Structures are given as structure tokens and as C-alpha cells.
Amino acid sequence: MPDANAHPKKRFFIDMFTRDISLEECILDLLDNSIDGVIRSRGISPADISQSIFSTTRAPRRRRLPTIELTYSQKEITVKDTCGGIDYDYAMEEAFNFGHSPESTSGHLGVYGIGLKRALFKMGNYFSIRSQTTENGFTCELDVRKWVKDDSSLDDWKVPLERISGTSSAQAGTEITVTRLHDEVKMRLQDGLLETALGREISVTYAFLLEKYVRVLVNGEVIRPYDIPLAVARAGKVQYEELSPAKGVKARLYASIAATDDRGRWPVDRAGWYVACNGRIVLDADQSALSGWGVPPMQKFHPKFRQFIGLAFFESDDAHKLPWTTTKRGLNKESAVYLRVRNKMASISEPVLSYLSDLYGATRSDEEPVDKEIGTLIKRVSVGSVTSRRRTDFTPPKRKKSTKTSVQYDVEKEELEKVKKHLRRRLSAGAVGRHTFDYFLEQEGIS
Template sequence: MLTRDIELNDAILDLVDNCVDGAMRQRKGKLDEPMPFKGFQANLVLSQNHFHVSDNCGGIPKDYIDDAFSLGRPNIKKDGDLPTIGMYGIGMKRAIFKIGNSASVQSNSSDGFFEVKYTSEWLDPENDKWDLPISRSNGKDDNLGVTIDVDNVKPDIGRQFENEAFINALKNEISEHFGYLMQRGFSITVNKEPLKPKTLILFNAAHSDDSDIRAFDFEAIHDEVSIKVTIGLFRGLAKEAEIDDETDSPKEKETAGISVVCNDRVILLSDRTLKSGWGDGTVPRYHPQFRAIAGLIIFSSNNAEKLPISTTKRGLDVGSEIYLLARKATMEGLKTFTDFTNKWKGMEDETAAYFEPAKRADVKTTISLAKAYGISVRGVDGAKKYIPKLPLPANKNPRRRVSFVRDDQSIRQISKYLFDDSSQHPSIVGGECFDRVLAEATKK
């Protein structure tokens, strides 16, 4: 029952998240430093018959042992003064139950060593003995951390661990979901390969009174939670040919959309739905023409209970007051850049001159326009927002998209007739047809 509502990759991400919590306990009082997690690491090894994760993040403190191995955490306030999100205490157990039929957990902390073994007999659903023996002793060695070994991987899980596509997808997810922690020094390896962080980079020209490509930025503190919302352009505007290609064959993964970060962990990645404000009110639904727009909602708090997250640490409580406040700012940022995209529709090439001087900036570590230049937000005490002055097209005669569908053979036939080449892109063929008819109409 505990494993039914969690995916395998989520279970593994939970284990990595627990390693991070340990590092945070070790760095208590120093988390405001630029690189507080330098030297801390988590190492994962996955194969058909064996799963291993180990860290050097201090181990599980003696006072946490009973809570760590009970089902559910009785005292969710033990890390109340740390910016963690592991408030439900079921990640490690749920992951172990998901992955294997037997496992061992060893923890070596400054106040003692212990080991717990989940045997196949104990995990048997027919077993009615719930007591879980814990072997305790004095410190084992100087390597303070946790090691989890699953030596009896379930067959269906083992097949996934042998699948190169699954491993590559897992590496990518770890780099994305823990990118902001890795950016601050935490390192992660999968099958001995060091992973690189993936974080959001936007075009952001230096602040001035001139029109330029800059981000929308919002900052506030509400109910013990710091909120930052930044929306902007991570690439040049999509041209008609790209829009056609994306409409015909949508790409599964792309930076476009809104990501949500809670205490440096990515909870929602590149969302393009109503959840993050797309298609609500005056904000249009996501369309491939908006594929240059991306943004980040960042929540930070030492009180994990205040964050809008679910038990998997991956889902959002989208109805919470704190999330709705951030979503409202997100919608304003989305409207700013969807309007910009629509105004330059059909003239995307002309925006290139504005992207050239705009430097690419890391959203979380570099962009702070609201704090430095923002205006106060009505109805939200202490909140500030920065609305960029974006360039407008000088052409007073607005352009409109002409779009229609014809069979491939006919398009190739006309392409051959016009260009002596049957392989021209449909948008090029259509544009040439329009221009020729326009030239004839103008003469008459």
C-alpha cells in the first residue's frame, strides 16, 4: 500500500533528499554561505541485482533513530529550524519497500553506529511481527554517513535498473531536481558518474530606462516563507517554422514553462498548465509560439510545514494561500511575455538585436531586480515587483499568421514548381505562394 502511489524515480529522489537533509543538519547555522554543501556527497549504484546509496552527510543522529524507522514521523518539528522538506518521514522506508525484498541500513553518526536489516521474512505481507530489531554500537569509523544496500532487488525493478534509457532519465531528473543544491556544493554520482546541475538561465540586460530584454521579478515574505517569482526568455522567440514543427511533433522535454522550487529542491518542472497560471484569466494557454518563456517560483522557509508540498515532496498544494500568492505574480509575469511574443509575431528575426546585449543570467543566484529596483505591491506587505520595459516593434502595420493544411504530396509538387526543389519547408512554400499572389494583386 505504501509503494502504490509512488514511482520508482520518486523513491530514489527521496533517498537523495534524505542525504541532503543530513548535510543540512551538519551545516546548521552556516547555510547562508555561498557554498555550504561543498564536500558533501551522495553516491548511487544501480544494477539488476543490487541497489546502493551512501553519503557522508553525518549519519542519522541517535535521537532520530526511532522516528526514522517507524511508519510516519511522530515529531515533524525535529528539523523545525532547518530549511528541509522531509517532514513526513516515510521516504527511506517507502523507497526500500519499493525497490527490494530485503535490505540493510547502516548509519554512523558522531553519537553512535547502528544497523537495521529488512529481511525478506519481515517484509512478507503474511508476517504479523512488526518489531524491527536495531543493532547499536559505538562509532564504527570516521566516515559519518548513511549506507543503504538492497541486495535482493525486485525483478521488475532490476529490469529498469538495467535499462540505459531509465538510467539516463534518472540522471537528468537528479540534475534538474537537485540542481540548485548542487549549485551550492552538494555532489551526486550515479554509477560513479558525477552529475552536473541544471538550473534556469534567462536573458537579462542590465537595468536602465531603455527598452531591453529583462526578466519580470517578484519578491515577498509571507507567513515565514520567502517567495521569489522570476519569469523571462531563455532563448530567442520561436519562428513560424519551429512553431509548425512543435505543433506537428511536440517535444517531451524542454525548458519552456514554470518550475517550482521549495528549499532548493525542484517540486514542479517546466509546467505549462493551469497549475502555474497558463490559460487562466487573461493569460493564454501554452502554445509552441511561447516556447521561449520560462520561469521559476522559489519558496524558502525553515518551517517545512509552511511550504506548499505533498507527502512525496514532489507534489504541490496548489490551493494553499502561499502558493496562490506566488501564482498571481506568475500570471502577471506570463502575461508580460506572452504579450511581448504576440506583438513580435511574424517579426521574430527583428528581435535578434535586443537579445545580443542581454546577458544570460542564472535566475536564483544572479537576478534580483525586484529587490534592487522593484515597486511595492498593493495589498501585500513588504512585497516588491519589477515589470520590465520590453522593446516594441516600430512597424505600425501589424502582422497576422496565415495558416492552413494541405497534403504532403501537393506541397512537395508546388515546392518543386516554385524552387525546383521538392523538399522546401511547408512554411517557405506557403510564404512564397502568398508573396507571388500579393505581387500580382498589387499590380492590378
């Protein structure tokens, strides 16, 4: 029987798989790649990373951290790291494959074997890579437009590498430069908002890795790790649960109260669920159905929950088992691991949400709840300091009952105008209500 041709076409590949990814995500993919280098070259396991998150003692500050320097201009994007480099043989066999071969072990952060390639193709038409480990190294240059043209057989799916010698361990690393940037990428890079946005993304995504395992600089500025604003209500305890949703996968869940920011407030955008896979945050301050909001039994997110913080940590030596998506910014809803954990996330949230609901009473969803005495009821803690707690009751403190209630009713605008005119004062509708109410109290002699 003759076989129909089912060969992939380069053009199709490049167009399709770069379509649904943003520039920020591409840059994070490149950083993932570098961080995997650190993990590989220093033999760090996901358990070590968890250990560093959950230990109560502060990790000793390392003097020389591997660094990743990201710089960009209208001409080029460069990522240069001292993270250990990519081995020549690994590059020959794996690094440029689309996907990993079955026998290879994927990285801890680079899971799908697609991020680096996708990022390069997304950003520009020409890239060069130079990487050196302590043993060996390689260089590679690729003119993407030319490469795409040669596409008659699978033999054309090759990327030429040149072997070079190794270097000292302090120098070992990779430098990737992308030039001939695509127009839309140039436009994004021109946008003054990108740098700040990117800085925040990096700070949050690697909140548990920055300044512990690696240092990241964006255009020369060191990115500080984001501090997840976790606090404990003095009246309650952090809700904590540990489970194993699949063989070789560990999940740790926390739910508690948020700490205030520097100005003593709780910005709504910091509240919600934070989800990390092998120490990399894939979902931050999520207030959507993805982390269960509005999916029964959890309520929809409401501004009164801006003091809610949930943390879910997934950890596995086999990164494929973790519930991340290929862009690593979100959770795979169909992942069995995630499905097993989702109801538990809702469950440990419940005491905290009901605590917050009790504090605020019934608040209409369209009004901003006023911060109440909650500020005096919490103390800020680190994730590490709460690990050993078992979940217990989350009893709200007794609060004074408000002596006030609100009176609301609708009136015809015409009538309201009449009253205003009669009073000969420019009053708001609320003030008119107050005034007429006071008038009644006075006239009836019951004030």
C-alpha cells in the same frame, strides 16, 4: 461498548503507499534523506540555502564536499553517503516511524516521514542500513517478506536496530543497500535510458544544492547542477516580487527571458515555471495548469513562450508549511500558501508573456515560431544578480514591421492537379500558389 479492530496491516500499507511513486522518485527520496543529513549535521538553515542562491558573489568552492554515491545493478541498489549519518536515538524513535511524531522537527527536505521507508519497500524485499554519526551509529537488516508475515499486533511493527560506535566526521554517513529487487524494478534498471533520465532529474532537482553543499555520483559519474537558463531582456527588467504567503514562509518570484542553450537555441522543454521548496526543485520547466498556464489570467503555454522562464522559491524552517506533495515532484494545488502565490505568479508573468507575444505577433499555435532577433536582445544572468531589482515596465523594443504577409486559401485538389499538369512541373501546393500569384502580377503589368 466493544471496539472494532482498526489496526493497520503491513501488507496493505506497503502495497498502497508504494503504488503511486516511480523508481526515480524513490531514488530522489533516498538522496533527500542523505542531504537532510548534511543539513542536520552542519546546521544549515533554509535561509542559508536561499542566501547561496540569491547572493551575487560566487560561493567559495569547498574542497571536500559530502558525497552521495548511487550505484545500481540487477542485483542491488546502493546509496552510500558521507553526509553525517543518522543518530542512533533518532533512528530508534523517528527514522523508521511512518510519519513524524508531533514534537519532532522534520527535516528540511524530508517532510512527511515517509520517503525512506516507501523507497525501500518499493525497490526490493531485503534491505540493510549502516549509519554512523561522530557519536554513535546503528545497523539494520530487514527481510521484508518475513516482516510482513508477522503482523498480529502493533508490537510487530518494529524494525530491529543494532547499536554500533561512531566514527570520524569525514567518515560519518549512511549506507543503504537494497537487494532481492522487485521484478519491475529490475526491468526499469535494465532500461538504458534510466541512467540519463536519473542524471537529469538529480541535476535539476538539486540544481541549487549540488557542488555547493553536496556532490552526487551516479554509477561513478559526478552529476553537474542544472543551470537554469535565466536571462534579462536588454529592453526590460526581471520581474521580481517577494511576499510572505503565510507566517514563517517566504516566497520569491521571478519572471524573465530564457537564455539560449549552447547552440544558440531555445529548446521548448526548458521554458516554463521552476518551483523550489527550501532549495529543492519540485517543479521544473512546467508548462501545465499546475503552474497556472491556461488558468486565467494566464494563457495556455504556446511554443512562442519558449523564451519564458519563471522561478518561484518557497522557504520555511517548517517544511510542512511548504506546498509540496509527498512525492515532492509537484505542487499541492490545495495548499493555502500556493493559492496565495498563484495569482501573483500569473501577474508577474504577464509583462514577459506580452513582450514575447508582441515580438512574435500572432502565431498559430500549431506552427513553430521562428526565432527572431530576440537573441541579440538578451544577456544571460545568474539568479543572484537579479534579486534586488524591483519590477518595472517590460517594454518591448521597437521592431521593424514585416513587409510581408501570407496569403492562404483552399482549392479543390483536382483543380490543383490540373494546374500542375498544365505547368508540367512538379511543384508543391505552396509553389503553385506563388507561381500563379506571380503570373497575375506579370500579366497585369504590376510586378
